[in-house]
Amino acid sequence: MASSSIPAGGHSDPTRRDFLMVATGALAGVGAAATAWPFINNLNPAADTLALSTIEVNVTPIQVGQAVTVKWRGKPVFIRHRTADEIKEAEAVPLSALPDPQTDNSRVTDTAKKVRPEWLIMIGVCTHLGCVPLGNKPGDPKGEFGGWFCPCHGSSYDTSGRIRKGPAPKNLVVPEYLFTTDSLVRIG
Amino acid sequence: MASSHGTPPVFNNKVIAWIDHRLPIFSYIEKEYHTFPTPRNFNYFWNFGAIATVMLVLMIATGVVLATNYTPHVLMAFDSVERIDRDVPQGWLIRDLHMNGASFFFIAVYVHIFRGMYYGSYKAPRELLWILGVVIFLLMMATAFMGYVLPWGQMSFWGATVITNLFSAIPVVGESIVTWLWGGFAVDNPTLNRFFALHYLLPFVIVAVVALHVVALHVHGSNNPTGIDPKGPQDTVPFHPYYTMKDGFGVVVFLIVYAGFVFFAPDYMGHPDNYIPANPLVTPAHIVPEWYFLPFYAILRAIPDKLGGVLAMFGAIAVLFILPWLDTSRVRSATFRPIYKWFMMVLVVDVVVLGFCGANPPEGFWVPLSQLATLYYFFHFLILLPILGKIERPLPLPPSIADSVLKKKAV
Numbered sequence: 001m002a003s004s005s006i007p008a009g010g011h012s013d014p015t016r017r018d019f020l021m022v023a024t025g026a027l028a029g030v031g032a033a034a035t036a037w038p039f040i041n042n043l044n045p046a047a048d049t050l051a052l053s054t055i056e057v058n059v060t061p062i063q064v065g066q067a068v069t070v071k072w073r074g075k076p077v078f079i080r081h082r083t084a085d086e087i088k089e090a091e092a093v094p095l096s097a098l099p100d101p102q103t104d105n106s107r108v109t110d111t112a113k114k115v116r117p118e119w120l121i122m123i124g125v126c127t128h129l130g131c132v133p134l135g136n137k138p139g140d141p142k143g144e145f146g147g148w149f150c151p152c153h154g155s156s157y158d159t160s161g162r163i164r165k166g167p168a169p170k171n172l173v174v175p176e177y178l179f180t181t182d183s184l185v186r187i188g
Numbered sequence: 189m190a191s192s193h194g195t196p197p198v199f200n201n202k203v204i205a206w207i208d209h210r211l212p213i214f215s216y217i218e219k220e221y222h223t224f225p226t227p228r229n230f231n232y233f234w235n236f237g238a239i240a241t242v243m244l245v246l247m248i249a250t251g252v253v254l255a256t257n258y259t260p261h262v263l264m265a266f267d268s269v270e271r272i273d274r275d276v277p278q279g280w281l282i283r284d285l286h287m288n289g290a291s292f293f294f295i296a297v298y299v300h301i302f303r304g305m306y307y308g309s310y311k312a313p314r315e316l317l318w319i320l321g322v323v324i325f326l327l328m329m330a331t332a333f334m335g336y337v338l339p340w341g342q343m344s345f346w347g348a349t350v351i352t353n354l355f356s357a358i359p360v361v362g363e364s365i366v367t368w369l370w371g372g373f374a375v376d377n378p379t380l381n382r383f384f385a386l387h388y389l390l391p392f393v394i395v396a397v398v399a400l401h402v403v404a405l406h407v408h409g410s411n412n413p414t415g416i417d418p419k420g421p422q423d424t425v426p427f428h429p430y431y432t433m434k435d436g437f438g439v440v441v442f443l444i445v446y447a448g449f450v451f452f453a454p455d456y457m458g459h460p461d462n463y464i465p466a467n468p469l470v471t472p473a474h475i476v477p478e479w480y481f482l483p484f485y486a487i488l489r490a491i492p493d494k495l496g497g498v499l500a501m502f503g504a505i506a507v508l509f510i511l512p513w514l515d516t517s518r519v520r521s522a523t524f525r526p527i528y529k530w531f532m533m534v535l536v537v538d539v540v541v542l543g544f545c546g547a548n549p550p551e552g553f554w555v556p557l558s559q560l561a562t563l564y565y566f567f568h569f570l571i572l573l574p575i576l577g578k579i580e581r582p583l584p585l586p587p588s589i590a591d592s593v594l595k596k597k598a599v
């Protein structure tokens with residue numbers, strides 16, 4: 001476009017004017033991007049939303065074989081007190097059988113690196129498109145692998161919350177959590 | 189009247205003449221909606237553009253009135269919609285007009301799109317006109333999706349969750365995009381707030397794109413059932429009064445059917461679960477979107493892979509953008525394409541089958557059926573159309589629009 005300022009028949013070496021055009025244009029581009037950023041960033045989570053990020057749960061009332069659902073950051077969190085059979089079943093699965101390979105142990109370790117196989121704590125959100133899988137309540141279908149079953153598009157999770165069948169690509173997510181005492185767990 | 193086109197109009201009213209000299213809106217209306225030469229052979233499929241325009245205006249009018257009583261907050265949204273239904277004078281009517289209006293808007297636009305495909309209206313020189321139409325369709329889908337979230341029932345919440353989660357399938361940046369859409373860690377109050385803001389905004393963006401759509405239309409004029417261009421005044425009639433009347437008639441018939449639903453079956457096309465307030469801890473046993481999204485939802489679920497399903501669903505709309513170049517036939521109207529004509533009907537059946545697949549749980553024979561129907565959908569656009577245009581032998585075209593009409597009359 002700057003070449004239009006060069007008289008017809010003139011040579012097309014870059015001139016001082018071309019340089020100024022490009023430099024001005026580039027600066028305007030940077031300015032536009034810098035101005036757009038607050039508008040885009042404005043849609044990210046606000047400080048008060050981020051602040052709602054930990055909860056404490058007393059796990060003593062949860063009997064072996066039971067599971068509860070608590071709400072954390074607007075999402076359900078599953079806390080399952082697993083039976084010895086469920087733990088054995090989860091540990092026996094070879095990693096090669098898993099679409100998203102993770103050992104059972106790595107999914108029951110808190111942030112202090114303490115392993116508690118009896119407590120499985122996960123975000124109860126299907127990694128496919130975000131439905132809440134069934135399996136926490138006594139009468140719920142638990143799917144083919146005895147863990148959870150997502151009714152939306154048919155994903156099945158095992159007793160470690162790992163994806164075994166269906167469209168979900170990942171295991172149910174284990175949030176950061178810490179047992180501050182044997183009966184009190186802090187999530188987040 | 190027909191002869192007046194081409195010469196600038198003279199206004200007898202002094203005020204109109206004064207304004208028109210400074211801002212030629214009256215000349216514009218005269219030229220584009222009065223004397224505008226229009227093919228004389230339109231059938232009733234040509235009514236649906238006008239019908240869709242009426243629905244758009246109706247959606248904006250009812251929407252603005254609803255917004256005066258609606259509260260975009262997770263604790264109050266559901267109750268504020270119930271209040272509109274029960275306590276606000278005539279609130280039930282405005283809401284039912286808006287709720288069913290969305291469905292009828294989609295009915296009109298689907299017929300309008302079918303018309304374009306059957307009569308080859310997307311072919312040169314109307315490619316951009318067609319592409320603007322697909323843009324309108326996408327904007328409508330975004331608008332209707334966000335509107336459906338506003339009453340904050342169970343389907344609102346879980347529909348929003350599933351659809352926003354589609355973006356998490358995008359590698360690397362997907363999760364950040366989803367958090368950014370939500371304004372938090374789940375569909376929650378910030379999500380409802382921004383969806384309301386956008387639901388208010390997008391219809392006006394649609395109005396702007398519709399304006400461009402009409403400008404593009406008036407450059408080369410409308411296509412017609414024969415698909416051949418008008419060759420002179422004997423092939424056209426002035427838009428007013430011929431098509432203002434015909435469109436007016438079609439609009440009234442359409443509105444009668446629409447009013448039937450509004451007054452006698454306002455919830456027929458809705459889902460009862462949306463009268464249960466949203467609960468983020470419990471997913472309904474069977475999530476379905478509104479009927480007008482079902483074919484695309486079926487395509488999403490047909491592919492047993494998250495990213496693949498999302499790509500196929502968006503791809504199903506993306507192929508429409510390149511349709512003008514996928515169809516290699518030089519004949520526009522299916523009337524003169526003996527093979528394409530049937531495949532076009534098969535495509536319609538295919539889309540209806542996809543709709544039923546989307547409405548049913550992804551179990552049993554619905555799974556292979558939706559996969560087959562998805563395959564056929566893409567086969568039609570990506571393989572059949574390019575090849576068919578080359579091998580099909582079209583029927584002889586009539587010499588002119590006038591000829592085709594007058595011959596038919598004589599028979």
Ligand code: HEM
Pocket residue numbers: 244247248249250251252253254255258269283286287290293328331332333335336337338339387388390391392394458
């Ligand atoms: C392209 C045009 C539009 C479409 C397709 C559309 C679609 C929808 C849909 C499907 C709903 C859900 C209805 C229900 O199930 O209750 C809705 C709700 C709503 N819309 Fe729109 N809408 C449009 C324009 C507008 C405009 C311009 C406004 C103005 C602010 C508006 C305001 C509202 C409000 C306040 C609600 C919530 C009340 C309710 O749910 O009935 N809409 N819209």
Ligand code: FES
Pocket residue numbers: 126127128129130131150151152153154155166167168
């Ligand atoms: S959301 Fe769970 S399978 Fe799709």
